Amino acid sequence: MKKENESADFFSRLWNFFASIRLTVVLLLSLAVTSMVGTFIPQNQSPAAYFHEYGEFFYKILSVLNIFDMYHSWWFQLLLLMLTINVIICSLNRFSTTWKIVFVKIPPFSVAKFRSLSTKEEFTSKRPIKELKKKCEDIASKKFSYCRVEQTDKGFFIFAEKGRWTRLGVYAVHFSIILLLIGALTGSIFGFEGFVNIPEGETVNSIELRKTGQIHNLDFGIRCDDFSVSFYETGAPKEFRSTLSIIEDGKSVLKEDIIVNDPLRYKGINLFQSSYGMLPPEKITLNIVSRETGMAYKKTAKIGQPIEIPEGMGTLVIKDYRDSFNYKSLSLGETFIGILNKKDGNSINIILPLHFDSFDKMRKGDFIFSVTEYDNRHYTGLQVTSDPGVLVVYSGFIVMIIGCFGTFFMSHQRLCIEIAKSGNNYKVIVAGTANKNKLGMQARVKRLSQNLARL
Amino acid sequence: MDSSNLLSVVTFVYGLAAILYISSWIFKKTLPGLLATWTAFLGAMGNAAGIIMRWVESYKLGIGHAPLSNMYESLVFFSCTIAVIYLVIERTYKNRIIGAFAMPIVFLSIAYASLSPNIRDQIQPLIPALKSNWLIAHVMACFLGYAAFAIAFGISLMYLFKQRDKDGESYLLSHFPELSVLDNLTHQMVTFGFLFLSIGIITGAVWANSAWGSYWSWDPKETWSLITWFIYATLLHARMMRGWHGKRIAYVSIIGFLAVMFTYFGVNLLPGLHSYAQ
Numbered sequence: 001m002k003k004e005n006e007s008a009d010f011f012s013r014l015w016n017f018f019a020s021i022r023l024t025v026v027l028l029l030s031l032a033v034t035s036m037v038g039t040f041i042p043q044n045q046s047p048a049a050y051f052h053e054y055g056e057f058f059y060k061i062l063s064v065l066n067i068f069d070m071y072h073s074w075w076f077q078l079l080l081l082m083l084t085i086n087v088i089i090c091s092l093n094r095f096s097t098t099w100k101i102v103f104v105k106i107p108p109f110s111v112a113k114f115r116s117l118s119t120k121e122e123f124t125s126k127r128p129i130k131e132l133k134k135k136c137e138d139i140a141s142k143k144f145s146y147c148r149v150e151q152t153d154k155g156f157f158i159f160a161e162k163g164r165w166t167r168l169g170v171y172a173v174h175f176s177i178i179l180l181l182i183g184a185l186t187g188s189i190f191g192f193e194g195f196v197n198i199p200e201g202e203t204v205n206s207i208e209l210r211k212t213g214q215i216h217n218l219d220f221g222i223r224c225d226d227f228s229v230s231f232y233e234t235g236a237p238k239e240f241r242s243t244l245s246i247i248e249d250g251k252s253v254l255k256e257d258i259i260v261n262d263p264l265r266y267k268g269i270n271l272f273q274s275s276y277g278m279l280p281p282e283k284i285t286l287n288i289v290s291r292e293t294g295m296a297y298k299k300t301a302k303i304g305q306p307i308e309i310p311e312g313m314g315t316l317v318i319k320d321y322r323d324s325f326n327y328k329s330l331s332l333g334e335t336f337i338g339i340l341n342k343k344d345g346n347s348i349n350i351i352l353p354l355h356f357d358s359f360d361k362m363r364k365g366d367f368i369f370s371v372t373e374y375d376n377r378h379y380t381g382l383q384v385t386s387d388p389g390v391l392v393v394y395s396g397f398i399v400m401i402i403g404c405f406g407t408f409f410m411s412h413q414r415l416c417i418e419i420a421k422s423g424n425n426y427k428v429i430v431a432g433t434a435n436k437n438k439l440g441m442q443a444r445v446k447r448l449s450q451n452l453a454r455l
Numbered sequence: 456m457d458s459s460n461l462l463s464v465v466t467f468v469y470g471l472a473a474i475l476y477i478s479s480w481i482f483k484k485t486l487p488g489l490l491a492t493w494t495a496f497l498g499a500m501g502n503a504a505g506i507i508m509r510w511v512e513s514y515k516l517g518i519g520h521a522p523l524s525n526m527y528e529s530l531v532f533f534s535c536t537i538a539v540i541y542l543v544i545e546r547t548y549k550n551r552i553i554g555a556f557a558m559p560i561v562f563l564s565i566a567y568a569s570l571s572p573n574i575r576d577q578i579q580p581l582i583p584a585l586k587s588n589w590l591i592a593h594v595m596a597c598f599l600g601y602a603a604f605a606i607a608f609g610i611s612l613m614y615l616f617k618q619r620d621k622d623g624e625s626y627l628l629s630h631f632p633e634l635s636v637l638d639n640l641t642h643q644m645v646t647f648g649f650l651f652l653s654i655g656i657i658t659g660a661v662w663a664n665s666a667w668g669s670y671w672s673w674d675p676k677e678t679w680s681l682i683t684w685f686i687y688a689t690l691l692h693a694r695m696m697r698g699w700h701g702k703r704i705a706y707v708s709i710i711g712f713l714a715v716m717f718t719y720f721g722v723n724l725l726p727g728l729h730s731y732a733q
Contacts, residue, residue: 021696025689032685032714039675039725071673184671193669232518232580240583260583261666272668273583385668393670397657404653408646439639 018082018089027083034079038070084181091174098167107146109159114416114431119442121430121449124422129155132426136417136452143448144415154420166410167435172403179396186389192216198224199279199379203247207384218384219267221247225255227276227378240273242380268386275381280321284336285373286352291366298372306341313366314342316350327351332359336371411436415445417452428452458509458522459569459576462531465505466569468498469534469562476554483630488551492542495558499538502565506531509578518580523594526723527576530568532594534561536602544606544640550632553640556609589662597655597680601715603648604687608712610641611705618702638700641708649687656680675725679718686711 017023041062050068051059066073114120125132133149136158141147144160194207194216203223206215226243239259246254246266258264264271281303288297290311297310306315318338325335332353341347350369353359357370411434418429430449434441475491478484509522509531522528541557568574581590614637620628631637659677664670671677690707693699699707 021692024692025697028685028689028692032682032689035678035682035685038673039678039722043673071678234580236580236582238580238583239586259586261587261662263665263668270668272666274667383668387669390664390670394661397661401650401654401657404650408650437643 015089018086019093020086021090023086024083024090027079027086031079031083034070034076037067041067041070043071044069080181084178087174087177091171095171098171102164102167107148107159107161107164109148109157109414109416111157111416111418114418114433115429117431117433119431119445121446122427123449123453124425124427125453126425129419129421129426132419132428133158136419136428139448139451140415140417144413152420155426156419158417158419159415160417161412161414163410163412166406167412169403169406169408169410172399173407174403176396176400176403179392179399183389183392183394183396186392187387188389191385191387191389194384195274195382196222196384197275197277197379197381198222200224200227200377207382218269219248220253222271222382223247223252224380227380229276229378240276240380242273242276242382244271268388270385270387272383272385273380274383277379277381278323278334279377279379281336281374281376283375284318284371286316287370287372289368291368309340309367312343314340316340316369318352325351325353327353332356336374338369340365408436411441413441413444415448458505458512461501461508462505462565462576463569465498465501466562466565468494468501469538469558469565472498472554473558473562476551476558480552480555480630481627491551491554491558492545495538495542495554495561498561499535499542502531502535502538506535513578516578518578520581520585521591521594522578523590524581524585525575525579527568527574529594529598529719530564530574533598533601533605534565534568536598537561537564537605540602540606548632548636548640550630552631553606553610553613556613557606560605560609584666587662587666589658589665593655593658593662596651596658600648600651600655601719603644603651604683604708604712604715607641607644607648607708610637610644611708611712613637614641614705615702634701638704641704642694642700645687645690645708645711649684649691652680652684652687656684676718676722679714679722683711683714683718686714 045068047059047063047068050062054062062068066075070076133156137147137149140158140160143162145162146164147158147160150157150159192209193211194209196204196207198204201224203221205221206217208214209216223245224242225245226241228239228241230238230241232238241257241259243255243257244264245252246264254264254266256264258271258273260273263273283300283302286299286301286307288299288310289295290297293311295310299307299310301307301316301318303318303321306317309316316338318336320337322335322337325332325337332351332355334354336352336354338350338352339347340350348363348365350363351359352369352371354371354374358368360369413432413434415430415432418431420427420429428449430445430452432441432445432448472491472494475487475494479486479488479491506522506528509528510519513519513522523532537557538561541554541561544557545551545554569576613631614634617628617631617634617637623629632640656677659680660670663672663677686707690699690704690711693707694704
């Protein structure tokens, strides 16, 4: 028996711990403060970079605390989990009370409560009671969704109310947070995030996962038919566009262009335009001019394979292509680099920038080399994701917005108009309550009463 | 006259409005107050006209887009929203002293946009990541939220000044709205801001998911907007469920606004995906 008591006691203590708003405040503030850390320390860099930045001692401390991937660390996730439990328990604790208030067939009213309100509007009217009653009822039923009249010996009451359901708004917001958590969890368990570079004209069937670097096979092939990039006059990029085909069983089943902000979705997998680049050329055409004879020759060369130089002067190997190349602090842009093996046994480096045709002249060699043509192919860089949790997250978003609106800007408003005979006239008292924005309700009651008095 | 010139003029109109509001508060005269309201109104109209002109100009340049794409444009929109929200409050509460605290924020925001050498006021074409229908919804929601928080900040400052003078002896504080009104107004502004901050974060997440393939990636701007959200969520819970009000709420509201400012400006110093907002 004693044990049972103890466990029940433990359970209720745990329940009370999570039912506390003080815990909510502590958790929200802890999340706010800890989240800052990850914005000042860049996340998910290479260990070497961190080691270099912070030194061995701090590197060790920070990596034990998972600071370098803190938003996925156990302690940050624990804070999020605790907040969610806190939200659930707090909501459950209060929900049954709210439920009883919201779902009633006949809304209860207590006249005494309205009579005891400190802010009431009063006026006297000389009109006949029937007319008065009709006017009051008209106005109340127009402004409120529920309206009820009760007869008394001296006159009557009108009760009206609206927005009873808005008491549920806060539960909607809390429910949306649970939806977000479920959606995020679904995504992280069943989804993936990866990338792939596809050269123009080629097809891939697998991608590389971002987190682990593993290869993930897809059920279909993706072919990049074309990639293009356009620029504004200012030089800023205007559009990155890839033409993609989805290949199934060797056949193209879908062809679509994607640009940034307009991805391709196929069988639950999303393809996003993410980056691009140039493939290193494989074949170039060289123009070779002999200084002695003035003759010009055209020769094609494959990267890495030597070609004979005319007039029996030796061989040339194009061994490398660089996207950018600096020569004596001068930036040359895309450049081929070759080695010239002269027949006398000497070999020298040849630098062939694509955008400076006569660069090689400066070398003052027997031959002047320049690049006239080369094959240039783009590759498109795609972000490839699958996230079955997105729909849940999005529904959470919608519920949150509606819930916030209901919670903050709508309220459960109740109105009571009491009409009682006093002497030859009738005394009219208008009073109202709201569960939120009480000042606003006071103003509304005042306006309503003025409306009635004017009749 | 192009939009940049017009908005430079608006800067000075707002500056004048701020001076008028402050002098009406200090000298307790009605005339500068009345002038202040009309000057502020004129400024807000000019501000809105400037935004629309800039929109039209961008179409004439052939790069048409909503003027919400960089720091200059966001600051101009920010000042316009604060001015409009403030004018609505002035009309509702019939008190001009709040203007002495709100209008300087409006002025500083647009003055920083117009006069800072670090901020370029040319209309620039949109980079591919910003070409989306979500741009307008996302930026507008965020800045409506920021503007409401800015006003809550001003009112919280007023609350803190006023509550120090319990006996009502101070000459300057005597015409401040009642403490309860200030407290209530802070709360209302925070709820308004919280709704729009939530919408801003949500539209941003949906947009990010269509541009980058992930609705949340803990980029510093995202994270700081969430930090701001946590702080104001704390304020709302503490107030509604634990009955905090007055001084404590004013302090949290001020801290919240500092977080807003960091989300807006400070994050640009950190590396991340939102770098075009500089």
